[in-house]
Amino acid sequence: MSQKIANFGEELICIMERSDINNIMTTTHDSCNILADLLVAYGVKYAIISPGSRNAPITFALSSRDEIKKYVIVDERSAAFAALGMAQHSNFPVALVCTSGSAVLNYAPAIAEAYYQQLPIIIISADRPHEWIDQNDSQTIRQSHVLSNIVKNSYNIASNNYDEKSRWYNNRIINDALYSAISLPYGPVHLNVELDEPLYNRKPFELSSAKLVKRVKTDINTGFIDEMADKVNSCSKVLVFASMHKASKELSDSLNAISNGNIVVLSEITSNCHGKNIIYNIDRIFSDMTDDDWLRLKPELLITFGGAPVSRLAKTFLRKCNGITHWRIGSEKHLIDTFKNITESVEITPSIFFEYIKLHLNCAGQYNNLWREFINQTNISHSSYVKNAPWSDLKAMDIIMNSIPSNGVNLQLSNGSSIRYADITAMPNEFFGTIHCNRGVSGIDGSTSTTLGASLVCEDATTLLITGDMSFGYDLSGLASQYNSSKLKIIVLRNGGGSIFRFINGPTELPEFEKYFEVKQDIPVNKYAAAFGFDYFEANNEIMLKEQLVLLFDNQAPSILAVNTDNIVSASVLKEYYNKNNNK
Numbered sequence: 161m162s163q164k165i166a167n168f169g170e171e172l173i174c175i176m177e178r179s180d181i182n183n184i185m186t187t188t189h190d191s192c193n194i195l196a197d198l199l200v201a202y203g204v205k206y207a208i209i210s211p212g213s214r215n216a217p218i219t220f221a222l223s224s225r226d227e228i229k230k231y232v233i234v235d236e237r238s239a240a241f242a243a244l245g246m247a248q249h250s251n252f253p254v255a256l257v258c259t260s261g262s263a264v265l266n267y268a269p270a271i272a273e274a275y276y277q278q279l280p281i282i283i284i285s286a287d288r289p290h291e292w293i294d295q296n297d298s299q300t301i302r303q304s305h306v307l308s309n310i311v312k313n314s315y316n317i318a319s320n321n322y323d324e325k326s327r328w329y330n331n332r333i334i335n336d337a338l339y340s341a342i343s344l345p346y347g348p349v350h351l352n353v354e355l356d357e358p359l360y361n362r363k364p365f366e367l368s369s370a371k372l373v374k375r376v377k378t379d380i381n382t383g384f385i386d387e388m389a390d391k392v393n394s395c396s397k398v399l400v401f402a403s404m405h406k407a408s409k410e411l412s413d414s415l416n417a418i419s420n421g422n423i424v425v426l427s428e429i430t431s432n433c434h435g436k437n438i439i440y441n442i443d444r445i446f447s448d449m450t451d452d453d454w455l456r457l458k459p460e461l462l463i464t465f466g467g468a469p470v471s472r473l474a475k476t477f478l479r480k481c482n483g484i485t486h487w488r489i490g491s492e493k494h495l496i497d498t499f500k501n502i503t504e505s506v507e508i509t510p511s512i513f514f515e516y517i518k519l520h521l522n523c524a525g526q527y528n529n530l531w532r533e534f535i536n537q538t539n540i541s542h543s544s545y546v547k548n549a550p551w552s553d554l555k556a557m558d559i560i561m562n563s564i565p566s567n568g569v570n571l572q573l574s575n576g577s578s579i580r581y582a583d584i585t586a587m588p589n590e591f592f593g594t595i596h597c598n599r600g601v602s603g604i605d606g607s608t609s610t611t612l613g614a615s616l617v618c619e620d621a622t623t624l625l626i627t628g629d630m631s632f633g634y635d636l637s638g639l640a641s642q643y644n645s646s647k648l649k650i651i652v653l654r655n656g657g658g659s660i661f662r663f664i665n666g667p668t669e670l671p672e673f674e675k676y677f678e679v680k681q682d683i684p685v686n687k688y689a690a691a692f693g694f695d696y697f698e699a700n701n702e703i704m705l706k707e708q709l710v711l712l713f714d715n716q717a718p719s720i721l722a723v724n725t726d727n728i729v730s731a732s733v734l735k736e737y738y739n740k741n742n743n744k
Contacts, residue, residue, distance in 0.1 A: 184365035196221035197370035212259020215286035240270030261299030319354035399459035402431035404467030422525030446473035574607035574627035608638030
């Protein structure tokens with residue numbers, strides 16, 4: 161079976177099947193076998209190997225693949241220039257393989273030339289395990305990024321690579337590296353492969369040790385997007401999962417239009433996708449889901465887009481989608497495989513893609529109804545639980561999120577508890593503001609200053625920050641501004657600091673928990689408000705909170721509302737909430 165995967169001059173052909181595998185031996189190092197298979201899949205026809213001991217497993221893996229023609233050139237400097245000539249005239253990417261130590265340094269002159277000629281040479285250097293670097297072991301240098309100034313990208317494969325997680329990682333990294341070499345602009349890439357002893361053990365050759373992730377650049381004028389639309393129409397269970405994304409009315413309208421019949425759209429709060437047919441409350445949904453529920457609701461086709469997901473439970477369930485088709489939509493430098501089951505990475509703007517799907521949608525089904533039935537149950541369960549829960553962060557956030565005005569409010573959320581509670585409670589579908597959280601790296605620093613910046617460019621709207629007291633105390637400089645607007649509002653969940661660590665499994669079992677993790681603090685929110693010119697409000701129970709929220713949003717001055725809860729009670733309520741499905 162052959163499959164066209166890309167274009168570099170002539171067509172690149174990927175050959176993934178062989179009939180002559182009897183008695184073929186290969187290395188026992190899985191990373192090298194995955195590498196060899198993917199070199200074939202990405203159309204590599206030529207490899208130049210410089211002999212060495214550390215690169216023996218790579219040589220063994222390549223020797224089992226007749227699809228690649230191998231040449232042996234002892235001098236690495238000469239080998240690299242030979243690869244340069246091959247790439248210039250063959251219109252195919254060329255692999256270079258060397259041992260550890262100074263060998264890879266000899267590639268530099270030719271690779272510099274390849275970089276500026278934009279030729280796809282794939283440098284594969286064997287390396288000692290990283291723990292032996294700078295330990296007076298032979299042939300060890302800091303080589304993982306040694307060519308970084310003259311290659312498009314550098315990649316490293318660690319030596320411990322025999323478990324499932326490592327195979328997934330290696331497969332993703334090698335796909336990323338090889339695609340980088342053959343994508344515009346072409347250029348050399350460096351893949352450094354750490355290899356531990358034994359180096360010479362071999363085993364029978366097996367097919368399908370690697371997974372090719374198809375990466376496609378497309379638009380509405382290509383045939384590929386028509387194929388994708390046909391696939392959407394032919395699948396009875398299509399699940400769209402939207403995570404962190406900038407607000408786009410066009411995207412929201414398209415997702416809202418397609419979310420029926422055979423398509424379900426799940427939207428995390430940070431996706432900024434709004435509409436009555438779009439399903440929110442991600443953690444509320446997945447906290448009630450059992451494995452049996454997932455068997456009924458698991459998709460045939462998963463379509464994802466956006467930045468880092470918030471919900472750990474969503475990641476847990478979506479990673480159980482092995483064997484399905486999974487499209488990742490968007491434009492990223494690296495291959496993103498958050499859910500560990502990607503099959504195609506499609507470079508197209510989500511709003512353009514989903515608008516095209518909307519215009520070409522022609523399929524009905526019951527998949528959406530199945531999800532709606534389940535969600536109705538989770539909403540009943542959620543409402544009952546929150547109603548009967550004691551005063552806590554969860555009860556407070558449920559009241560807050562459902563009290564935010566639907567128009568004229570831009571919401572900022574701090575990391576830690578605030579964003580997680582928001583993903584459980586979430587406001588009704590009628591909310592039309594924007595929602596942001598610094599989820600790129602998920603730090604607690606700078607939430608207040610980020611909110612200040614947002615308020616400066618959203619002069620006609622209320623900018624609301626919901627933050628924890630630790631995040632609030634961490635970024636007091638965000639309050640000390642001459643630009644504090646009357647439309648700047650802050651709600652502080654004041655539970656004594658660091659309560660998220662009481663929810664996470666692990667820290668609470670440690671004797672050092674209260675001293676080094678939770679770091680209980682009594683943040684004087686009222687004094688900080690007075691010091692920086694904010695009006696101050698405070699709530700200690702459900703009735704007070706509802707009253708104070710009205711005053712907060714009506715107040716014509718920069719304002720802070722402190723919501724006082726008990727950290728131990730709040731953590732207990734949240735843990736029990738997530739464990740409700742254990743009683744099903």
